[in-house]
Amino acid sequence: MAVDLIMPKLGLTMEEGTVVRWLVTEGDHVEKGQPVLEVETDKVVVEVEATASGVMGPLLVGEGKTVPITTLLARIYAPGEKVEEETSAEEAPAPRITPLARRMAEKEGVALSSIPAYRSDRRVRAEEVPAALTRRPSDSRRTGQRIFSSPRARLRARELGVDWQGLAGSGPWGRVVEKDVLRAAQAATRPSPTLSPALPVKGEERDVTWETPTTVQRITAERMIASFGSAPHFYLIAEVHADALLDLRARLLPPIERRTGVRLTITDLLVKILATALAKYPRANAFWDEGRIGLNRQVNVGVAVATDAGLVVPVLHQADRKLLAQIASERTQLMEKARAGRLSVDDLSDGTFTLTNLGMFRVDAFQAILNPPQSAILAVGRIVERPAVVGGQLVARPMAVLSLSCDHRVLDGALAAQFLGRVVELIEQPYGLLA
Amino acid sequence: MTVRQLQYREALNEALHEEMARNPSVCVLGEDVGRYGSPFQVTRGLFDKYGEKRVRDTPISEEGFTGIAVGAAMTGLRPVAEILYIDFSTLAMDQIVNQAAKARYMFGGKARVPLVIRTQGGGGRGNAAHHSQSLEMWYVHIPGLIVIQPSTPYDAKGLLKSAIRNDNPVIFIEHKLLYNTTGLVPDEEYLIPIGVADVKRPGDDVTIVATSRMVLFALNAAEELARQGIEAEVIDPRTLKPLDIDTIVRSVEKTGRLVVVNEGHLTGGFTAEVAARVQREAFDWLDAPIMQVATEDVPLPYNGPLELEAIPNEQDIINAVQEVVYRD
Numbered sequence: 001m002a003v004d005l006i007m008p009k010l011g012l013t014m015e016e017g018t019v020v021r022w023l024v025t026e027g028d029h030v031e032k033g034q035p036v037l038e039v040e041t042d043k044v045v046v047e048v049e050a051t052a053s054g055v056m057g058p059l060l061v062g063e064g065k066t067v068p069i070t071t072l073l074a075r076i077y078a079p080g081e082k083v084e085e086e087t088s089a090e091e092a093p094a095p096r097i098t099p100l101a102r103r104m105a106e107k108e109g110v111a112l113s114s115i116p117a118y119r120s121d122r123r124v125r126a127e128e129v130p131a132a133l134t135r136r137p138s139d140s141r142r143t144g145q146r147i148f149s150s151p152r153a154r155l156r157a158r159e160l161g162v163d164w165q166g167l168a169g170s171g172p173w174g175r176v177v178e179k180d181v182l183r184a185a186q187a188a189t190r191p192s193p194t195l196s197p198a199l200p201v202k203g204e205e206r207d208v209t210w211e212t213p214t215t216v217q218r219i220t221a222e223r224m225i226a227s228f229g230s231a232p233h234f235y236l237i238a239e240v241h242a243d244a245l246l247d248l249r250a251r252l253l254p255p256i257e258r259r260t261g262v263r264l265t266i267t268d269l270l271v272k273i274l275a276t277a278l279a280k281y282p283r284a285n286a287f288w289d290e291g292r293i294g295l296n297r298q299v300n301v302g303v304a305v306a307t308d309a310g311l312v313v314p315v316l317h318q319a320d321r322k323l324l325a326q327i328a329s330e331r332t333q334l335m336e337k338a339r340a341g342r343l344s345v346d347d348l349s350d351g352t353f354t355l356t357n358l359g360m361f362r363v364d365a366f367q368a369i370l371n372p373p374q375s376a377i378l379a380v381g382r383i384v385e386r387p388a389v390v391g392g393q394l395v396a397r398p399m400a401v402l403s404l405s406c407d408h409r410v411l412d413g414a415l416a417a418q419f420l421g422r423v424v425e426l427i428e429q430p431y432g433l434l435a
Numbered sequence: 436m437t438v439r440q441l442q443y444r445e446a447l448n449e450a451l452h453e454e455m456a457r458n459p460s461v462c463v464l465g466e467d468v469g470r471y472g473s474p475f476q477v478t479r480g481l482f483d484k485y486g487e488k489r490v491r492d493t494p495i496s497e498e499g500f501t502g503i504a505v506g507a508a509m510t511g512l513r514p515v516a517e518i519l520y521i522d523f524s525t526l527a528m529d530q531i532v533n534q535a536a537k538a539r540y541m542f543g544g545k546a547r548v549p550l551v552i553r554t555q556g557g558g559g560r561g562n563a564a565h566h567s568q569s570l571e572m573w574y575v576h577i578p579g580l581i582v583i584q585p586s587t588p589y590d591a592k593g594l595l596k597s598a599i600r601n602d603n604p605v606i607f608i609e610h611k612l613l614y615n616t617t618g619l620v621p622d623e624e625y626l627i628p629i630g631v632a633d634v635k636r637p638g639d640d641v642t643i644v645a646t647s648r649m650v651l652f653a654l655n656a657a658e659e660l661a662r663q664g665i666e667a668e669v670i671d672p673r674t675l676k677p678l679d680i681d682t683i684v685r686s687v688e689k690t691g692r693l694v695v696v697n698e699g700h701l702t703g704g705f706t707a708e709v710a711a712r713v714q715r716e717a718f719d720w721l722d723a724p725i726m727q728v729a730t731e732d733v734p735l736p737y738n739g740p741l742e743l744e745a746i747p748n749e750q751d752i753i754n755a756v757q758e759v760v761y762r763d
Contacts, residue, residue: 150691150722151721152721152722172761177723
């Protein structure tokens, strides 16, 4: 029995999804649970897994197409099972056929589908039938003997050094058009499994092992390019005394652990502090959108997490309204889901600010790339005892370095400094959280 | 500069008034162009102002008065002859094609024929097969003739004035369903050069070249296409011969796609001419076949629905564009 693979509903508000990339092709053997395609909602890109083990049937929705949820994307067949005729969801409406054309085609034994719809109104007319007769023997457009391409596509291919003959054309009869060449040129700038073998290797084999990035890594790469290329970044650095923060954690950890069973972390405290400061500085909780600045009404703090599959940023929604215990227990759940690869679209959606903390590593300070479209991200290094001057005395104090990356289209230095100052103040005097 | 809303017919009428005032050699002749002001009212008021000597009513005799106009032009006047329907110009074909178009060449440049033949064509008014044709390509085919088809009141006035001042025979083709359309026309005098196309709407995704009334259809289609996320560039050549191919090619180099719309018949028509020129001059920039939207190869039916089916409409243009943009 064939099993349907449909456009899944990945979040509460999801109504349609876009097929970003098929990870398998028709005829591939797939295992249940194996990622078979990438789907993009208006928020995130996720992998969709095979719903059964078996052989992939025809892929009914092409890459780049957006379809409503529950639309049939493909069927997975048991080995040896007969593949059913599927009508593609994206097929154009059938051309209208004039009665005379139909009669002539029947008389001449011409398949109606081989007669192109005349002119622009998608009507098959009688005068097209004789032409279809003469076209019949050279129906190489369908047999793939010749690769069709537009002159413009070939011109672009020459300019960009793309081998158009190897491309899958998206025009009629698989014609390679300009868009296909541009896509290929773009794809060539990043290593991808289909293109890497075709990379020119001059002389002997290059001493390189090629790795295919995971979906998460590929998307991270694309987003980082987009972010670093479009958002003018600037950075503010501040050193903070962390003794009060460590003290607060030590005092709150036991009661919270008793109540919720989770251990309060410095990250939880930082999330709470950031959320409190963000509520006061909306420009740090904002985004640039084609000449406008969007101020987010909610404060949703994302926390960057490294997983085996790559970097993910689950989001603590409305963190400014949550108690530390809630933040700690939600964050713990999100970390577990992240490591298991079980984050939902909702878990990953609607972040308005990102915290990235490498404090567990031997990193003193680092600067982060903005998580698009957000206007700011805070990078936190390790907390370690450093010499500090307190009241004219040189003393050892636990310190940390904060680096705030900002989008200069949304924030300027002074405003960003005020926000960072508030964060520093709350870290050094965390009872301010009560105010 | 002040501008007013004028009807296409009023803009043409102003051009005639201004040119007759400017140059006493300019004269008007044709059927009912005098006291009646011509059936489409384009010559209104000329008779009262300039009298019978310069505004002549003629018998129903297209070949006769066209011949008179050609002779008058060769002997020093600047006649503007009106042939009421372009369908009737077939009667004057010898005068236009064999005399007016050839004289300058055959007399080694010594003869000039500063003649304008105003006429109108096009369907959609229920005038049936004898009164609805778009015969512009008959004249585009003939060396020695200039062919102009304005689509707006502004273009109509500026081009008619340029046509009257030109020393060569000009076939100036109006459209019967444009006379009542309105548009902005400046108070001040202006001329529009012959042989220069006008980009009526800029766009990056597809080029639509349209003539005469089809320009209006193309602009409407472009609005609908914009709602679908397709930005069409609409170009009105305004002068069919000499054709401003450069403006069209520049646009196609940008968009990679071309749809040509003309109310003449499909076979051997203006759409074929533009398609041929563009494939030759912009081959490497084409990303899709050139689409032709033209009138069916049938005599125009009198029956209203059939007539509308035969001539291109907005949906035909939209369909043609959609067929070549390959949108996902």
